Amino acid sequence: xxxxxxxxxxxxxxxxxxxxxxxxxxxxxxxxxxxxxxKIIKVSxxxxxxxxxxxxxxxxxxxxxxxxxxxxxxxxx
Amino acid sequence: MKIExxxxxxxxxxxxxxxxxxxxxxxVIISNYPGTTVGFTQGKIKIGNEYVMVIxxxxxxxxxxxxxxxxxxxxxxxxGGLIINxxxxxxxxxxxxxxxxxxxxxxxxxxxxxxxxxxKHRGIHIDIKKLEEELGVPVVPTCxxxxxxxxxxxGRLKEAGSKALPVSxxxxxxxxxxxxxxxxxxxxxxxxxxLERLEDLSIKxxxxxxxxxxxxxxxxxxxxFIGEGMIKYILEPLFMNLWLPIVVKLSNLLGEGNFxxxxxxxxxxxxxxxxxxxxxLLTTGLYxxxxxxxxxxFSFYLVLGFxxxxxxxxxxxxxADNFMHxxxxxxxxxxxxxxxxxxxxxxxxxxxxxxEKREKFIAATLLAIGIPCMAQIAMIVGLVGQRGxxxxxxxxxVLLLLLIIKGLVLNKVLKGSSPExxxxxPPYRMPQVQAVVKKLWMRLSGFLKEALPLVLLGVLFVNILxxxxxxxxxxxxxTPVLTGLWGLPKEAISALVVGFLRKDVxxxxxxxxxxATKQLVVGSTVLALYFPCIATYIVLIRELGVxxxxxxxxxxxxxxxxxxxxxxxxx
Numbered sequence: 001x002x003x004x005x006x007x008x009x010x011x012x013x014x015x016x017x018x019x020x021x022x023x024x025x026x027x028x029x030x031x032x033x034x035x036x037x038x039k040i041i042k043v044s045x046x047x048x049x050x051x052x053x054x055x056x057x058x059x060x061x062x063x064x065x066x067x068x069x070x071x072x073x074x075x076x077x
Numbered sequence: 078m079k080i081e082x083x084x085x086x087x088x089x090x091x092x093x094x095x096x097x098x099x100x101x102x103x104x105v106i107i108s109n110y111p112g113t114t115v116g117f118t119q120g121k122i123k124i125g126n127e128y129v130m131v132i133x134x135x136x137x138x139x140x141x142x143x144x145x146x147x148x149x150x151x152x153x154x155x156x157g158g159l160i161i162n163x164x165x166x167x168x169x170x171x172x173x174x175x176x177x178x179x180x181x182x183x184x185x186x187x188x189x190x191x192x193x194x195x196x197k198h199r200g201i202h203i204d205i206k207k208l209e210e211e212l213g214v215p216v217v218p219t220c221x222x223x224x225x226x227x228x229x230x231x232g233r234l235k236e237a238g239s240k241a242l243p244v245s246x247x248x249x250x251x252x253x254x255x256x257x258x259x260x261x262x263x264x265x266x267x268x269x270x271x272l273e274r275l276e277d278l279s280i281k282x283x284x285x286x287x288x289x290x291x292x293x294x295x296x297x298x299x300x301x302f303i304g305e306g307m308i309k310y311i312l313e314p315l316f317m318n319l320w321l322p323i324v325v326k327l328s329n330l331l332g333e334g335n336f337x338x339x340x341x342x343x344x345x346x347x348x349x350x351x352x353x354x355x356x357x358l359l360t361t362g363l364y365x366x367x368x369x370x371x372x373x374x375f376s377f378y379l380v381l382g383f384x385x386x387x388x389x390x391x392x393x394x395x396x397a398d399n400f401m402h403x404x405x406x407x408x409x410x411x412x413x414x415x416x417x418x419x420x421x422x423x424x425x426x427x428x429x430x431x432x433e434k435r436e437k438f439i440a441a442t443l444l445a446i447g448i449p450c451m452a453q454i455a456m457i458v459g460l461v462g463q464r465g466x467x468x469x470x471x472x473x474x475v476l477l478l479l480l481i482i483k484g485l486v487l488n489k490v491l492k493g494s495s496p497e498x499x500x501x502x503p504p505y506r507m508p509q510v511q512a513v514v515k516k517l518w519m520r521l522s523g524f525l526k527e528a529l530p531l532v533l534l535g536v537l538f539v540n541i542l543x544x545x546x547x548x549x550x551x552x553x554x555x556t557p558v559l560t561g562l563w564g565l566p567k568e569a570i571s572a573l574v575v576g577f578l579r580k581d582v583x584x585x586x587x588x589x590x591x592x593a594t595k596q597l598v599v600g601s602t603v604l605a606l607y608f609p610c611i612a613t614y615i616v617l618i619r620e621l622g623v624x625x626x627x628x629x630x631x632x633x634x635x636x637x638x639x640x641x642x643x644x645x646x647x648x
Contacts, residue, residue: 010281030247031088031138032501033171044281050399051408051498053280057170058199059504060280062395064407064497 003075005052005068008042014073015039021070029071033057040073080159080234082130083122086150086179087163088172089136090503092191094118095221095512096163097133100231124231132158140178159185159237161230166190166218167199167504169262173254176212180240186214187237189230193218200265207261214238222509272505279389280502285396292389296380303376304455312368316352324350324359340540346589354589362536365456365585366529371521373455377419378520379513386508386516390415391500398498404484405439405491406431407498413440417448420524421613424448425620435493439484441621442629445609446636447480449473452528452581457601460584464594472602475644479606479636527612528579535578539571539586548574563599563641566590576604578611595648599641607637 008014016038019026033056034040043053043060052068053060063071083100085093101120118133137150154160162179164172179186196203209216215236219226245253278284324342328350331338342350343357352364384390390412398408410431417424421444428440449457461468488495542548551574552559552567559565559573568590576583587600608630609617617626 027139027141027247028499030251031171031174032499033168035251043277044285046282046395046399048399050282051395053395053502057168059168059171060276060502062280062391062398062408062498062500062502064398064499067497067499 001075001077002072005042005054005063005071005073006045006065008052008073008075010042010044012075013039013041014075016071017074018072019070020072021067025067032061033059034061034071080124080129082132082158083234084132084134084153084158084160085163086134086154086160086175087136087191088138088165088175090501091136091163091165091172092221093133093136093163096161096189096191096219096227097131098515099221099224099227101131122231124234138175140175140182154179154182154184157184159187159234161234162186162188163191164188166193166196166203167201169201169203170254170258173257174250177242177245177250177253180212180214181242181244183239183241185237185239187230187234188212188214188216189226190216190218191221193226194220194223198270202263202265204261208257211257211260213240222512272507276502276505279392280395282396285392289393289396292384296384300373300376300380303379304373307372307375308368312372316364316368320363321350321352327359336544339544340537343540344589353585356536356540356586356589358533358536358540361582361585362533365582366452366525366532369459369585370452370455370528370581371524373451374419374524375517375521377451378517381415381419382513382516382520383508386506386513388503388505391502394500395498395502402495403488404443404481405488405495406436406443406484407495409498409500410436410440413444414448417444418451418454419520420450420452421445421448421609422527422616425613425616428620433493433496435491436495438621438625438629439487439491441617441625442487442632443480443484445613445617445629446483446606446633447476449476449605450580452579453584453605456581456584457605460588461597461601464597468594468598471598471648472605475602475640476605479640483632483636528581531579531611532582535575535582538578539575542574543571558638562638562645563603564645565596565600565603566592569596569600572600572604573607576610577608580604580610595645598648599644602644603637603641606633606640608633 002017003014016034016036018036019029019034029035034054038056041055043055045052049065051062051064053062085097087093097118097120100122120131121128122131132153134153135147135150137147139147140151140154142148142151160179162176164176176186176188190203190205205216205218215233215238217226217230217233219230221227279288328338328342331342333345339357341357341359343355343360346354350360352360352368355361394408394411396408397411401408401410412430413424413427416427424444425441428437428444431437431440457472458469461472539548548571552570555570555573556567559567559569569587572583572586575586583604584601587597592600608614614626617629621629
């Protein structure tokens with residue numbers, strides 16, 4: 001099923017399917033290793049709509065809540 | 078081929094600054110969080126008989142800029158030169174995207190495969206020969222921290238080749254990268270190291286917040302322990318046993334009461350020279366910066382340098398993100414705040430890492446108002462601390478509350494919203510003693526070079542104003558505010574005047590006034606609020622422009638008037 005990044009559980013893995021946003025945002029995410037068909041692992045999410053941290057290619061990235069809502073991920077549940 | 082200049086280009090956090098330091102031997106700040114090198118550093122390297130300029134280009138993920146730092150990077154690359162593309166060997170796939178973009182330009186490129194030593198315990202095996210074949214340019218494994226591979230890198234500079242590959246789309250590049258990494262890289266299973274477990278724990282909210290609180294508490298404890306120890310066991314004895322006899326001799330030679338004695342030695346306190354209170358150039362002028370402030374500057378920057386190089390600060394930024402949003406900032410703004418605790422000048426400069434004008438204004442204003450610098454903190458602790466720790470706590474609590482209220486208000490009043498955080502969290506790396514010491518030394522010598530002359534100037538200035546009775550005029554002018562609103566004696570005006578130059582001396586000037594504890598608390602708080610010191614003022618103008626600086630300063634003056642009056646009424 002497809003969820004957005006904020007809905008993933010800690011330690012859950014998924015495949016990035018879609019990213020919505022302006023070209024600058026997309027490019028920055030892509031260059032940090034987050035792009036379609038990439039496997040990512042959710043590390044943690046912070047309280048009260050805080051940043052979401054994910055791991056991609058051995059590197060951890062923190063993504064603001066609003067941005068994370070625009071990253072759609074396929075997970076197995 | 079003659080090399081005109083060398084550009085170090087790579088993603089953030091790949092050790093560019095470290096390679097730069099290795100190549101040039103220049104003193105640069107090496108840090109573990111992304112974006113330290115907005116603006117740029119340049120140095121020289123000797124190749125054969127010639128010196129070639131080396132430029133440390135700000136870290137960038139792409140040649141199509143998405144932020145200011147990347148924009149600077151792109152412009153520098155367009156100006157030409159030989160490019161050393163620094164690639165993080167532990168993160169080949171992502172780093173190669175920039176490499177492919179570079180190879181599409183008509184500029185000579187050589188690749189330094191940095192953090193080579195890290196690949197071993199991360200279970201990554203890279204076939205260098207194959208990678209060279211795939212890319213068509215030299216690839217040299219390096220480890221900037223130990224210096225491994227740097228000689229070979231310099232030796233092979235002349236082999237750097239310009240590929241000028243046909244321009245391809247992003248998805249074509251990723252496809253190619255996927256193929257290359259599959260060919261050259263093999264991953265084997267590895268055990269999580271202790272540091273990696275800590276990485277996970279310190280970023281999860283449930284364990285991260287306690288770890289952050291504990292770490293900050295420890296950091297302050299260590300800063301205090303080292304600072305106090307240095308004062309008690311090194312600097313105090315040094316001044317009392319070695320310097321005092323010399324000053325006493327000079328004082329006898331000059332004879333009390335004349336102008337020169339007044340300037341150099343200052344006033345006798347209870348018939349004796351008192352380093353803290355006499356206020357001469359050779360007494361208080363040296364004692365305050367060296368014996369009272371320097372130890373804390375030393376210990377603060379030692380601890381900060383360690384945390385920076387460990388890679389902890391970006392984690393703190395993520396943990397603080399939520400809270401900072403209420404102040405109209407995102408978590409990353411905590412980094413200028415932390416730097417500001419050392420000195421506001423680097424703090425204000427670090428505001429550059431924030432992208433939007435609104436954020437920059439809020440961060441710089443809050444920094445100027447609510448974050449006392451270490452010199453000031455040391456003096457407040459030294460002076461007010463004698464009356465009881467409670468009063469020191471009151472001052473800092475008031476400043477913190479004010480910072481939060483200011484942030485909440487500015488966030489409401491200013492148009493726009495706070496942008497979101499999007500940062501890479503680098504892995505923990507054990508700080509290298511050499512790098513931490515180098516950075517500490519730069520910061521300490523910076524303090525001595527910039528602060529010491531200003532402190533001396535401040536003491537001189539006030540003594541002259543006193544002698545010329547100008548201070549009396551100011552005191553007369555400001556008595557309504559000083560005495561009426563804040564409940565301070567009119568003599569406190571001298572502290573406010575000196576506060577324009579240095580806040581530490583200004584706090585020190587409250588000492589000889591024999592203030593009541595309440596007055597001391599009001600005075601110290603007002604001094605922290607009413608105006609930035611001259612050095613901060615200059616960088617504020619440079620970073621924000623005149624108009625925004627004036628806005629920011631008016632906020633400060635209003636805050637000082639209000640808070641001073643309130644404290645005077647409540648306490």
